[in-house]
Amino acid sequence: MNSFERIDILLVEDNPYDAELSMRALQKKKLVNKVEWVQDGADALDFIFSQGVYEHRVQDEPLKLILLDIKLPKVSGIDVLRKIKADPVTRSIPVVMLTSSAEGQDLSECYKLGVNSYIVKPVEFESFQEEVEKAGFYWMLVNRVPAS
Amino acid sequence: MTLQVSTKEIANFQLLFESVPGLFLVLLPDFTITAVSDAYLQATLTRREQIVGRHLFAVFPDNPDDPNADGVANLRRSLERVLETRMPDAMAMQKYDVPRPDGTGFEERYWSPSNFPVMDADRNILYIMHRAEDITSYVLLKKNRDELGLLHDELKKEVGADELELPELTDDISAGNQHLHALNRALKLEILARSKLEDANRELTRELKNNIEKLEASNKEMESFSYSVSHDLRAPLRAVDGFARMLEEDVADQLDEEGRRKLQVIRDNTRNMGRLIDELLEFSRLGRKELNYGHLDMSALAQAAFNDAASVAVNDTTLSLSELPAARGDITLIKQVWFNLLSNACKFSAKREQAHITVKGSRDGDVLTYTVSDNGAGFDMRYYNKLFGVFQRLHRVSEFEGTGVGLAIVHRIVTRHGGKIWAEGVVGEGAVFHFTLPAAT
Numbered sequence: 122m123n124s125f126e127r128i129d130i131l132l133v134e135d136n137p138y139d140a141e142l143s144m145r146a147l148q149k150k151k152l153v154n155k156v157e158w159v160q161d162g163a164d165a166l167d168f169i170f171s172q173g174v175y176e177h178r179v180q181d182e183p184l185k186l187i188l189l190d191i192k193l194p195k196v197s198g199i200d201v202l203r204k205i206k207a208d209p210v211t212r213s214i215p216v217v218m219l220t221s222s223a224e225g226q227d228l229s230e231c232y233k234l235g236v237n238s239y240i241v242k243p244v245e246f247e248s249f250q251e252e253v254e255k256a257g258f259y260w261m262l263v264n265r266v267p268a269s
Numbered sequence: 270m271t272l273q274v275s276t277k278e279i280a281n282f283q284l285l286f287e288s289v290p291g292l293f294l295v296l297l298p299d300f301t302i303t304a305v306s307d308a309y310l311q312a313t314l315t316r317r318e319q320i321v322g323r324h325l326f327a328v329f330p331d332n333p334d335d336p337n338a339d340g341v342a343n344l345r346r347s348l349e350r351v352l353e354t355r356m357p358d359a360m361a362m363q364k365y366d367v368p369r370p371d372g373t374g375f376e377e378r379y380w381s382p383s384n385f386p387v388m389d390a391d392r393n394i395l396y397i398m399h400r401a402e403d404i405t406s407y408v409l410l411k412k413n414r415d416e417l418g419l420l421h422d423e424l425k426k427e428v429g430a431d432e433l434e435l436p437e438l439t440d441d442i443s444a445g446n447q448h449l450h451a452l453n454r455a456l457k458l459e460i461l462a463r464s465k466l467e468d469a470n471r472e473l474t475r476e477l478k479n480n481i482e483k484l485e486a487s488n489k490e491m492e493s494f495s496y497s498v499s500h501d502l503r504a505p506l507r508a509v510d511g512f513a514r515m516l517e518e519d520v521a522d523q524l525d526e527e528g529r530r531k532l533q534v535i536r537d538n539t540r541n542m543g544r545l546i547d548e549l550l551e552f553s554r555l556g557r558k559e560l561n562y563g564h565l566d567m568s569a570l571a572q573a574a575f576n577d578a579a580s581v582a583v584n585d586t587t588l589s590l591s592e593l594p595a596a597r598g599d600i601t602l603i604k605q606v607w608f609n610l611l612s613n614a615c616k617f618s619a620k621r622e623q624a625h626i627t628v629k630g631s632r633d634g635d636v637l638t639y640t641v642s643d644n645g646a647g648f649d650m651r652y653y654n655k656l657f658g659v660f661q662r663l664h665r666v667s668e669f670e671g672t673g674v675g676l677a678i679v680h681r682i683v684t685r686h687g688g689k690i691w692a693e694g695v696v697g698e699g700a701v702f703h704f705t706l707p708a709a710t
Contacts, residue, residue: 245540
């Protein structure tokens with residue numbers, strides 16, 4: 122990673138194909154060079170809290186959006202979400218959960234923890250792309266940096 | 270040869286006598302108390318050292334506060350008869366109050382006594398055995414019931430009614446005793462029966478608990494299975510569709526028409542599989558979802574479902590909807606029933622220039638029946654048994670698209686509501702679907 126370039130979006134996704142699809146969707150909105158992709162919950166926490174391999178990450182601007190898969194290796198998306206929303210510094214970063222299904226207790230748990238939105242990843246490429254674009258666009262817009 | 274008996278082997282007859290469960294008093298012929306059973310001491314509120322060696326009537330005088338007391342006289346007569354006749358003598362029921370040990374008067378007591386002579390080989394009376402049965406509680410009970418009977422009679426006089434009945438009372442004490450014994454036996458039998466019943470109950474409860482646990486476990490398994498299906502089967506499909514699409518976007522100009530068609534086939538099938546997974550999941554969810562019963566305006570639900578279903582129709586489709594009886598059920602699920610039936614009706618009538626769908630409803634006793642009929646493609650009644658099966662289709666995909674889950678879902682919802690569903694079809698003429706729901710009580 123380039124620690125001099127500001128990262129706006131953190132994509133936490135263990136499936137490389139899903140990640141590629143998401144990146145492509147974000148790319149269409151010209152957001153791709155501001156995205157950092159990590160593949161598990163542990164790396165996500167390290168990045169967000171500038172620890173471990175991301176110890177030297179410069180954090181002058183907070184992240185504008187975290188796209189977080191629920192089912193992740195090592196630390197689950199829900200546990201990552203819990204840590205983000207428990208920390209007063211990171212609590213205000215919008216988090217959008219990415220999930221393959223609307224099954225189970227996952228979503229209600231996410232809402233209890235204060236998730237901002239969620240996307241049930243559709244099978245069809247167009248819908249998936251649309252959802253990711255919408256989320257990226259909306260939250261980037263909402264969290265627009267004041268013009269300098 | 271002498272018989273040697275160890276002292277240990279000689280029974281302790283004094284201890285044995287004193288421990289017998291009956292109430293026994295042993296008198297010398299002059300009515301001096303010489304032995305007494307523990308039970309007798311207990312019943313007469315006395316202690317052995319107080320009474321042994323003393324004269325019977327000194328220990329048990331008549332109650333001076335009871336002017337009618339005749340216990341002493343009656344007992345004396347009975348004992349004298351025994352001395353005279355050398356025969357056992359059973360006495361009538363006696364009121365014979367016993368003095369309280371603290372000297373504060375007498376306790377009311379009723380007895381059923383009998384006296385036996387104990388004789389030597391020459392028939393000389395050595396002792397008189399006095400046996401008594403304490404029947405105080407029975408007599409008091411009877412007294413209470415007699416009083417109740419009097420009250421009852423007065424009551425009868427007051428209300429002038431004869432139908433007030435009280436069980437017959439046995440005047441005779443021994444008959445009463447027999448009655449008590451019989452009751453006792455019946456009670457013992459009942460206790461036995463009950464304990465057996467309780468055992469059986471416990472066994473059943475245990476079995477039930479086991480079954481519930483098994484059911485809960487398989488339910489949980491099913492849930493995690495559904496979750497895996499929905500999560501893990503969809504991800505590869507998404508990649509197949511997404512990358513086919515990327516290929517289309519990135520290299521479309523290098524593909525000829527046949528190449529683009531093949532890409533499209535890949536994508537169509539991926540989507541179809543995605544839909545199958547979704548519907549299968551929905552079907553499995555239906556079996557587990559709890560029903561939330563509420564009032565259902567069936568006319569409104571049918572109309573709304575038709576509006577949704579007909580919005581995608583390419584031909585002219587009309588609906589005749591007569592007033593439907595309201596029902597009770599889970600609104601989300603019954604909505605689904607209407608939507609599936611009406612979208613089927615629309616779909617299978619799509620090739621008619623003028624499609625016509627009729628929805629009717631009626632109430633017969635506590636059964637509500639609803640009917641959806643169309644003038645569409647119909648179906649072959651020979652394959653009726655497949656109509657409501659999962660993934661069963663009676664039409665080719667090229668004719669009518671679909672996954673074959675819709676009617677299986679309808680069937681499951683109606684059945685879970687305690688209703689029935691059936692259908693009739695004629696190929697090329699149309700289909701009629703009927704379903705029932707229990708009327709709200």
